[in-house]
Amino acid sequence: MEAAIRTVFTMDFLVSSIRVTTPILLCALGVLVTNKAGIMNIGIEGMMLFAALFGVIGSAFTQSALVGLLCAIAASVLAGWIFAFFTLRLRSDILLTGLALSILAQGGTIFILYVITGDKSMSASLNSLQLPFITIPLIKDIPILGALLSGHNIIVYLSLICVVAMHMLMNKMPLGLRIRCVGENPATAGSVGIDVNMIKLKAITISGVLAGLAGAYLSMGYLPWFTGGMTAGRGFMGIAAQNLGNVVPLGTLIASFIFGMAEALANVFVLLHVPHEFVRMTPFVITIAGLIVVSIHRTRKERKRKLSLGKRQAADGNAE
Amino acid sequence: MVFELTSILAMQGITKIYPNGLIANRDVDFMVEKGEIHALIGENGAGKTTLMKILFGAEQPERGTVHLRGEPINFSGPMEAIKAGIGMVYQHFMLVESMTVAENVVLGLEPCKWGLINIEEAQRRTLEISKQYNLNVDPKARIMDLSIGQKQKVEILKVLYRKAEILILDEPTAVLTPQETRELFVQLKEMKEKGITVIFISHKLKEIVELCDRLTVLRRGESVARASVAGITESEISKLMLGQEVQLGVEKESAKPGAPSLRVKNLIVRNDEGRNAVNDISFGVRNGEILGIAGVEGNGQTELAMAISGLTKYAAGIVEIAGKDIRGASVRGIRELGFSHIPEDRMTYGACAFAGVYENLISDRYYKKGYSKYGLLQSNHINSEGDELISGYYIKCRSGREPVLSLSGGNIQKVVVARECSAVPGVLLANQPTRGIDVMAAGFVRRKLIAMRDTGAAILLISADIDEVLEVSDSIIVMQNGKIAAYFSDATQATAEILGEYMLGLKTQTTEEIRRVFHE
Numbered sequence: 074m075e076a077a078i079r080t081v082f083t084m085d086f087l088v089s090s091i092r093v094t095t096p097i098l099l100c101a102l103g104v105l106v107t108n109k110a111g112i113m114n115i116g117i118e119g120m121m122l123f124a125a126l127f128g129v130i131g132s133a134f135t136q137s138a139l140v141g142l143l144c145a146i147a148a149s150v151l152a153g154w155i156f157a158f159f160t161l162r163l164r165s166d167i168l169l170t171g172l173a174l175s176i177l178a179q180g181g182t183i184f185i186l187y188v189i190t191g192d193k194s195m196s197a198s199l200n201s202l203q204l205p206f207i208t209i210p211l212i213k214d215i216p217i218l219g220a221l222l223s224g225h226n227i228i229v230y231l232s233l234i235c236v237v238a239m240h241m242l243m244n245k246m247p248l249g250l251r252i253r254c255v256g257e258n259p260a261t262a263g264s265v266g267i268d269v270n271m272i273k274l275k276a277i278t279i280s281g282v283l284a285g286l287a288g289a290y291l292s293m294g295y296l297p298w299f300t301g302g303m304t305a306g307r308g309f310m311g312i313a314a315q316n317l318g319n320v321v322p323l324g325t326l327i328a329s330f331i332f333g334m335a336e337a338l339a340n341v342f343v344l345l346h347v348p349h350e351f352v353r354m355t356p357f358v359i360t361i362a363g364l365i366v367v368s369i370h371r372t373r374k375e376r377k378r379k380l381s382l383g384k385r386q387a388a389d390g391n392a393e
Numbered sequence: 394m395v396f397e398l399t400s401i402l403a404m405q406g407i408t409k410i411y412p413n414g415l416i417a418n419r420d421v422d423f424m425v426e427k428g429e430i431h432a433l434i435g436e437n438g439a440g441k442t443t444l445m446k447i448l449f450g451a452e453q454p455e456r457g458t459v460h461l462r463g464e465p466i467n468f469s470g471p472m473e474a475i476k477a478g479i480g481m482v483y484q485h486f487m488l489v490e491s492m493t494v495a496e497n498v499v500l501g502l503e504p505c506k507w508g509l510i511n512i513e514e515a516q517r518r519t520l521e522i523s524k525q526y527n528l529n530v531d532p533k534a535r536i537m538d539l540s541i542g543q544k545q546k547v548e549i550l551k552v553l554y555r556k557a558e559i560l561i562l563d564e565p566t567a568v569l570t571p572q573e574t575r576e577l578f579v580q581l582k583e584m585k586e587k588g589i590t591v592i593f594i595s596h597k598l599k600e601i602v603e604l605c606d607r608l609t610v611l612r613r614g615e616s617v618a619r620a621s622v623a624g625i626t627e628s629e630i631s632k633l634m635l636g637q638e639v640q641l642g643v644e645k646e647s648a649k650p651g652a653p654s655l656r657v658k659n660l661i662v663r664n665d666e667g668r669n670a671v672n673d674i675s676f677g678v679r680n681g682e683i684l685g686i687a688g689v690e691g692n693g694q695t696e697l698a699m700a701i702s703g704l705t706k707y708a709a710g711i712v713e714i715a716g717k718d719i720r721g722a723s724v725r726g727i728r729e730l731g732f733s734h735i736p737e738d739r740m741t742y743g744a745c746a747f748a749g750v751y752e753n754l755i756s757d758r759y760y761k762k763g764y765s766k767y768g769l770l771q772s773n774h775i776n777s778e779g780d781e782l783i784s785g786y787y788i789k790c791r792s793g794r795e796p797v798l799s800l801s802g803g804n805i806q807k808v809v810v811a812r813e814c815s816a817v818p819g820v821l822l823a824n825q826p827t828r829g830i831d832v833m834a835a836g837f838v839r840r841k842l843i844a845m846r847d848t849g850a851a852i853l854l855i856s857a858d859i860d861e862v863l864e865v866s867d868s869i870i871v872m873q874n875g876k877i878a879a880y881f882s883d884a885t886q887a888t889a890e891i892l893g894e895y896m897l898g899l900k901t902q903t904t905e906e907i908r909r910v911f912h913e
Contacts (some may be wrong), residue, residue, distance in 0.1 A: 150415055221559065245509040245510055247505060247510055248508055250492075250500060250503060251500070253489065253491070257489050258488070260487060261487040262498075263471070264473055264483065264487040265475070265500050265502075265503050265551070266501075376665075
């Protein structure tokens with residue numbers, strides 16, 4: 074136990090927390106944008122998995138990490154469009170279609186990997202590239218902060234920019250306003266001439282780009298290769314994270330970081346010979362605990378808001 | 394035709410036949426002059442909605458032409474209609490609850506600066522229009538914190554922001570209190586002065602006479618009359634609407650009240666916010682009497698009804714039905730005491746939308762002898778009783794198995810009334826029993842309540858419609874801010890004006906006068 078605590082309070086632990094937070098955060102933002110448009114995108118796990126595979130394939134065949142990244146995003150967006158075609162055009166059930174997409178990706182990626190490499194477990198035989206790691210001049214020389222802030226993969230920095238961009242989109246841009254309207258009251262959107270399905274398609278596309286970044290990070294940054302099922306439930310943690318974060322970008326960042334720390338903690342436990350089953354459980358136990366705490370807090374806040382509103386209206390009534 | 398030259402809107406010879414063969418509009422003519430308030434009236438299902446959908450481009454007519462400002466038009470969707478200056482205020486508000494007033498107003502047509510929404514500009518424009526037309530709402534307020542009357546103002550602002558010259562209001566007063574309705578009428582008349590044309594869809598005759606300049610009547614998909622409101626009486630309008638001489642009022646003999654079957658003593662009911670919505674009230678309803686509760690909505694009537702029917706708990710006091718205290722009793726337990734309830738919201742507490750008419754008719758008694766045996770429903774008995782009720786209450790449905798969802802509002806209400814009245818209750822609570830249903834169905838429900846009274850039931854009628862309270866009740870109490878403000882032991886002594894003063898809290902009777910309603 075003492076060893077565990079000692080490990081947690083090291084710089085390495087924080088750095089590794091940041092590294093594992095990134096894919097969860099990107100996923101959570103991808104779920105957030107569709108959630109606001111009224112679509113629970115549980116297919117994001119599958120979108121991410123396709124992205125991870127095609128990032129590796131793209132970079133291996135072109136020997137360009139950038140093309141690899143673009144391939145990853147394209148694969149994920151395409152998977153999103155298939156999801157959109159079924160749910161928006163053919164009106165299939167959103168949850169079942171999302172689930173189907175995730176299951177399709179589980180088997181589909183391994184099949185494609187086998188066709189290309191003849192290997193069913195990993196892409197080691199492909200000479201794929203990694204996305205660049207960035208050392209920030211000046212900051213890297215600051216004693217503690219340097220190690221914390223510098224030297225991460227480019228996607229890590231990109232994910233933080235995405236948080237700000239998502240905040241701007243949702244609160245400052247017409248598209249964000251329309252996405253929120255479509256999600257909350259589609260009939261209203263229709264009545265003011267907003268094309269509901271077009272807005273949903275745009276939200277799914279943005280979600281696809283974010284899942285693409287997350288997938289590329291997994292196979293071209295976090296690890297230098299693709300392995301079957303390497304997303305390992307991060308899509309689902311993303312769903313939980315944006316919910317925990319009250320479906321706003323900054324809250325989602327905080328919630329994702331908590332999950333990231335939970336996962337980093339699980340990695341520490343592995344080193345300390347804690348039973349494997351227990352280790353794998355930790356991030357999810359923390360997820361459930363977090364959801365419960367937030368839900369209680371939210372109910373209380375809602376009641377308070379109603380109470381103060383009631384008082385205000387009573388006061389208005391008396392004033393009249 | 395002369396109309397084509399002067400009318401801002403001329404719809405001529407409109408015929409619309411739906412794929413299922415229903416003729417919704419047959420050769421309808423609808424002409425609106427610039428700057429008037431024009432009533433479009435008709436029973437539910439007379440074709441008003443279809444006609445407006447055609448104008449909006451949501452439906453295409455089989456025959457007929459539409460001219461706007463003399464130009465022929467053929468919209469393919471609402472967006473084109475909005476661009477041409479036609480705006481619709483829907484009966485069910487089209488607002489996003491979590492957003493602010495300004496955001497709702499500009500939605501879809503946001504003022505932008507470098508690709509970002511210029512929220513100050515949106516707020517400024519909203520404020521400007523609200524000042525211009527005297528529609529006071531705070532642009533920064535969230536919709537969820539507004540009252541229904543304020544939400545309607547936002548809807549109108551939305552339409553005006555889109556520079557509408559023709560404003561269509563679909564039964565706008567259905568959800569408003571009498572005060573809010575009066576305010577709306579003042580604002581609509583002001584808009585008329587500023588050159589805006591208003592199409593007012595309604596079936597409330599009083600309002601049409603009060604507000605409108607001219608009217609067009611639709612009956613069974615045909616336009617049967619176009620007239621100036623000045624030269625027409627309410628009964629003439631209703632005759633045109635229904636195609637027959639109908640008795641608008643209900644006739645009844647004077648009540649012969651017995652002992653009280655429902656007694657409420659010092660009742661306190663708290664609402665979700667913990668406030669005393671029903672604040673220490675006492676009254677009794679006697680057998681063979683209809684006690685009406687008048688009051689502006691939100692003065693504790695809903696909470697009172699929920700408490701008496703066992704749907705919510707009450708904080709203090711006693712409710713007695715047929716001499717038994719109902720504290721702690723289940724809803725079924727209360728019903729077994731001979732209590733029936735026509736609830737305020739028929740789709741939440743009145744009927745199960747996806748279940749059939751038969752099933753809804755027996756949902757209060759399915760477990761009783763004759764309806765179920767060895768845990769199985771006895772469909773022969775259920776269906777034959779259902780058929781009797783369907784014909785006895787004139788419920789229009791294709792069959793008893795049809796889900797109530799596909800029935801009209803008036804017929805769904807008849808299903809609820811049929812179930813509650815056929816239970817032969819000693820005490821009947823009727824909360825807004827005719828809300829949102831057409832004149833014919835409303836008249837039927839009111840006559841049914843009086844017939845129940847004549848057989849000795851004690852009836853508590855809660856209604857936001859003052860005319861209904863005055864017409865149906867034998868005695869009346871007024872609820873104001875959770876308390877009883879007045880009691881009239883003889884309803885004929887009260888008028889809308891007198892009740893209005895108590896409803897608004899301008900006057901209150903003495904405790905002694907109010908105490909009489911407890912019937913000690």
